[in-house]
Amino acid sequence: MQTISTAHTAGETMALLRITRGIANHFHIRLTEWAMLWPCFLMGAVLIFQDDMFSLSPSFSTLAQWYSEDAWAMIVLACAAIRMVALIVNGTFDGFKYSPHMRATASLVSLFFWSQFCLGFLVAWVTGVGALSAVAAYSTFILLEVINFARSTRDIAENIKKSRAE
Amino acid sequence: MFNDPALVESFANSFLIVCTGLTGILAAVVGWNKVSKPKDIPTGGLQVAGALVSDAQAKNIVAALEANTIAMGHNTQAAQGTAKSIVDIEHELRQLTLELRLSARRG
Numbered sequence: 001m002q003t004i005s006t007a008h009t010a011g012e013t014m015a016l017l018r019i020t021r022g023i024a025n026h027f028h029i030r031l032t033e034w035a036m037l038w039p040c041f042l043m044g045a046v047l048i049f050q051d052d053m054f055s056l057s058p059s060f061s062t063l064a065q066w067y068s069e070d071a072w073a074m075i076v077l078a079c080a081a082i083r084m085v086a087l088i089v090n091g092t093f094d095g096f097k098y099s100p101h102m103r104a105t106a107s108l109v110s111l112f113f114w115s116q117f118c119l120g121f122l123v124a125w126v127t128g129v130g131a132l133s134a135v136a137a138y139s140t141f142i143l144l145e146v147i148n149f150a151r152s153t154r155d156i157a158e159n160i161k162k163s164r165a166e
Numbered sequence: 167m168f169n170d171p172a173l174v175e176s177f178a179n180s181f182l183i184v185c186t187g188l189t190g191i192l193a194a195v196v197g198w199n200k201v202s203k204p205k206d207i208p209t210g211g212l213q214v215a216g217a218l219v220s221d222a223q224a225k226n227i228v229a230a231l232e233a234n235t236i237a238m239g240h241n242t243q244a245a246q247g248t249a250k251s252i253v254d255i256e257h258e259l260r261q262l263t264l265e266l267r268l269s270a271r272r273g
Contacts, residue, residue: 111182119179122174126171126174146189150192153194154194157193162201165201
């Protein structure tokens with residue numbers, strides 16, 4: 001019994017090592033995607049914990065036009081979770097062919113969220129009740145997500161061509 | 167134009183959709199072309215040692231191999247000849263040694 005549990009623990013350790021190495025090897029290539037995990041998770045948590053945020057400022061009116069705070073929280077957190085799974089799988093298990101698709105989807109959803117978030121502040125400034133500084137900051141997230149989407153579609157195209165060549 | 171929030175929204179969204187779409191298409195084209203095609207082999211091309219070569223290259227490789235094989239044959243014959251010479255020399259030395267011993271006994 002001790003031998004079986006030792007083998008089981010060794011197997012788990014090997015799997016963990018493999019995942020860690022896979023992530024480390026691809027980390028610098030996927031840096032922008034890993035970086036965008038943080039604001040997505042944090043914003044999802046913020047939307048859950050501060051459930052009256054949309055009512056505090058007219059800057060969130062654009063977001064509120066689409067969905068409620070809770071719905072946005074679920075969307076953003078799901079997007080971050082899918083992205084995290086895709087990044088872990090992509091770095092470790094090369095046999096799974098759909099991680100670029102998952103990354104592209106997560107990038108598009110995140111891009112949609114941050115664009116509407118940023119647009120809200122822009123519209124608030126246009127109507128004279130907001131500041132443009134938030135546009136300067138959040139447009140950076142939009143730019144990063146466009147880059148992430150481009151990288152994902154590039155990987156999708158590469159995989160398709162490779163699978164056709166085989 | 168920039169005083170109308172609805173116009174600003176629609177312009178910004180349209181701009182973002184177009185930019186994202188174009189960037190995605192461009193990146194896909196880059197990724198597609200990044201995967202190199204296997205070299206086109208002329209008719210009659212061969213596979214040598216796992217590498218795809220043209221017909222002319224294959225003929226050169228075969229000719230070189232044949233020349234090396236012939237050279238190896240010559241070297242083998244020369245080595246055999248040398249070995250035979252060594253055996254002969256050894257036989258002669260034994261003969262000489264025997265004659266010297268006989269001479270020594272007579273002397």
